[in-house]
Amino acid sequence: xxxxxxxxxxxxxxxxxxxxxxxxxxxxxxxxxxxxxxxxxxxxxxxxxxxxxxxxxxxxxxxxxxxxxxxxxxxxxxxxxxxxxxxxxxxxxxxxxxxxxxxxxxxxxxxxxxxxxxxxxxxxxxxxxxxxxxxxxxxxxxxxxxxxxxxxxxxxxxxxxxxxxxxxxxxxxxxxxxxxxxxxxxxxxxxxxxxxxxxxxxxxxxxxxxxxxxxxxxxxxxxxxxxxxxxxxxxxxxxxxxxxxxxxxxxxxxxxxxxxxxxxxxxxxxxxxxxxxxxxxxxxxxxxxxxxxxxxxxxxxxxxxxxxxxxxxxxxxxxxxxxxxxxxxxx
Amino acid sequence: xxxxxxxxxxxxxxxxxxxxxxxxxxxxxxxxxxxxxxxxxxxxxxxxxxxxxxxxxxxxxxxxxxxxxxxxxxxxxxxxxxxxxxxxxxxxxxxxxxxxxxxxxxxxxxxxxxxxxxxxxxxxxxxxxxxxxxxxxxxxxxxxxxxxxxxxxxxxxxxxxxxxxxxxxxxxxxxxxxxxxxxxxxxxxxxxxxxxxxxxxxxxxxxxxxxxxxxxxxxxxxxxxxxxxxxxxxxxxxxxxxxxxxxxxxxxxxxxxxxxxxxxxxxxxxxx
Numbered sequence: 213x214x215x216x217x218x219x220x221x222x223x224x225x226x227x228x229x230x231x232x233x234x235x236x237x238x239x240x241x242x243x244x245x246x247x248x249x250x251x252x253x254x255x256x257x258x259x260x261x262x263x264x265x266x267x268x269x270x271x272x273x274x275x276x277x278x279x280x281x282x283x284x285x286x287x288x289x290x291x292x293x294x295x296x297x298x299x300x301x302x303x304x305x306x307x308x309x310x311x312x313x314x315x316x317x318x319x320x321x322x323x324x325x326x327x328x329x330x331x332x333x334x335x336x337x338x339x340x341x342x343x344x345x346x347x348x349x350x351x352x353x354x355x356x357x358x359x360x361x362x363x364x365x366x367x368x369x370x371x372x373x374x375x376x377x378x379x380x381x382x383x384x385x386x387x388x389x390x391x392x393x394x395x396x397x398x399x400x401x402x403x404x405x406x407x408x409x410x411x412x413x414x415x416x417x418x419x420x421x422x423x424x425x426x427x428x429x430x431x432x433x434x435x436x437x438x439x440x441x442x443x444x445x446x447x448x449x450x451x452x453x454x455x456x457x458x459x460x461x462x463x464x465x466x467x468x469x470x471x472x473x474x475x476x477x478x479x480x481x482x483x484x485x486x487x488x489x490x491x492x493x494x495x496x497x498x499x500x501x502x503x504x505x506x507x508x509x510x511x512x513x514x515x516x517x518x519x520x521x522x523x524x525x526x527x528x529x530x531x532x533x534x535x536x537x538x539x540x541x542x543x
Numbered sequence: 544x545x546x547x548x549x550x551x552x553x554x555x556x557x558x559x560x561x562x563x564x565x566x567x568x569x570x571x572x573x574x575x576x577x578x579x580x581x582x583x584x585x586x587x588x589x590x591x592x593x594x595x596x597x598x599x600x601x602x603x604x605x606x607x608x609x610x611x612x613x614x615x616x617x618x619x620x621x622x623x624x625x626x627x628x629x630x631x632x633x634x635x636x637x638x639x640x641x642x643x644x645x646x647x648x649x650x651x652x653x654x655x656x657x658x659x660x661x662x663x664x665x666x667x668x669x670x671x672x673x674x675x676x677x678x679x680x681x682x683x684x685x686x687x688x689x690x691x692x693x694x695x696x697x698x699x700x701x702x703x704x705x706x707x708x709x710x711x712x713x714x715x716x717x718x719x720x721x722x723x724x725x726x727x728x729x730x731x732x733x734x735x736x737x738x739x740x741x742x743x744x745x746x747x748x749x750x751x752x753x754x755x756x757x758x759x760x761x762x763x764x765x766x767x768x769x770x771x772x773x774x775x776x777x778x779x780x781x782x783x784x785x786x787x788x789x790x791x792x793x794x795x796x797x798x799x800x801x802x803x804x805x806x807x808x809x810x811x812x813x814x815x
Contacts, residue, residue: 287651315559
């Protein structure tokens with residue numbers, strides 16, 4: 213029988229208002245043991261504010277937050293098994309990375325040899341051991357991000373909140389962090405991951421909540437999100453774009469649109485796209501370039517949040533909008 | 544709030560302070576300053592006659608310590624109290640480290656208590672270092688001759704040393720009050736420049752007000768008045784009224800300032 217994983221974080225109707233702006237409006241959110249929960253949203257959607265409320269840094273105007281079944285209060289201590297990384301991590305610049313971590317471990321109550329061992333382990337896990345004795349003032353943004361993760365790992369968290377943890381990292385560093393997140397979830401921790409990177413969310417998250425203007429506009433599993441996603445958009449260049457357009461009108465489930473940089477865009481699911489490319493080959497039209505422009509989940513995200521002109525150009529919603537471009541739907 | 548939690552934060556804050564260059568420089572100046580002053584007195588013929596105990600400064604090393612105290616009470620102690628007190632909270636705004644500090648296992652109350660105790664500890668330590676240095680410099684460079692009191696009687700060295708020590712101890716209450724004021728301004732302004740500069744400016748303004756002919760009540764509620772209350776200890780017999788009154792005023796400053804600062808920190812959203 214399927215058992216519901218234990219809920220470690222529960223936000224119920226959380227609201228926060230700054231002056232005349234609703235930063236959060238009745239936000240509900242849960243995170244479960246062993247799962248990575250993605251938190252998506254455009255800039256200013258309220259992701260970081262929500263993270264701050266969940267960590268007790270910001271007092272909500274309404275609603276409740278429960279961590280491991282216990283209601284938290286802004287101003288109280290964070291439960292020992294909870295850690296967070298909000299925004300760009302900040303440390304005391306006149307201290308070394310190791311000294312910063314040692315002081316934070318001391319605040320958490322770690323003593324003597326235990327503290328040293330915990331600091332060493334966190335530095336090793338985040339690949340900072342070789343630079344740990346340099347003052348933080350000389351750290352790059354990526355190194356600070358790693359140090360932030362090390363500070364979170366010091367708490368051996370059963371619930372960890374990560375606000376864009378790979379934003380300042382190089383590709384190798386980002387891959388390390390993703391592996392770390394996966395490992396933590398596999399070990400039973402609940403992870404709330406805020407990210408702009410759709411591929412990262414698809415790769416890591418079991419559930420997703422999408423925030424827009426402080427409101428949750430989607431919450432569910434990644435499969436539920438995928439089922440609502442429109443077809444991915446590909447840019448295509450052929451030996452004869454004119455003829456290729458005509459072939460598209462005969463192909464099932466293929467929609468085409470204009471592209472600013474030559475060629476044209478094709479919106480189709482994988483099967484329809486395969487069939488279309490094969491049809492082009494049969495018609496003697498060579499495909500010179502085929503590049504994914506917008507992932508299917510990205511299309512849905514843009515559609516849901518109506519973010520920017522690019523969204524309007526590339527992601528035709530089922531309910532049409534006034535800005536909808538001229539897409540030709542074959543058959 | 545647990546006492547253990549507050550003690551942990553205090554230890555962490557003190558460890559941070561010990562690594563700050565400004566703290567090392569200030570404590571170094573507290574050690575070296577009186578020696579430099581004593582050495583300067585030895586090589587010049589004129590004395591600081593217009594200051595309290597200035598005429599006796601070449602006769603007794605204890606008088607040198609009191610001249611240092613008189614000068615420090617006017618100009619140095621407000622700076623010593625605000626150099627850490629005015630920065631201990633706003634430094635976390637400057638470095639953006641509130642989110643780092645407040646996402647550990649310590650409550651805001653414990654963080655507040657720990658930071659306040661650390662700031663107070665520095666003020667007391669700086670005062671102790673300055674006092675010890677001035678006494679040692681006086682005894683070493685000038686000698687431990689008897690001290691002439693404000694009433695004109697002579698105090699032998701052991702009694703003079705005790706009175707001088709009491710005089711330095713008597714400025715602790717206004718030091719604590721001024722530190723609390725600096726803490727409140729540090730929390731309120733979230734800016735180290737304001738946190739350090741405003742208490743010094745306030746103290747200097749109060750000192751200047753004390754020089755002009757204003758209402759007596761206003762003069763009595765100035766915390767800087769308490770910095771001069773030690774004069775009564777150097778009379779024969781000593782009188783303690785101004786000390787008690789100064790300690791009460793200082794306590795009121797400390798309580799009000801810390802209550803305001805605590806409330807502001809508890810209610811604050813850490814949104815940056």
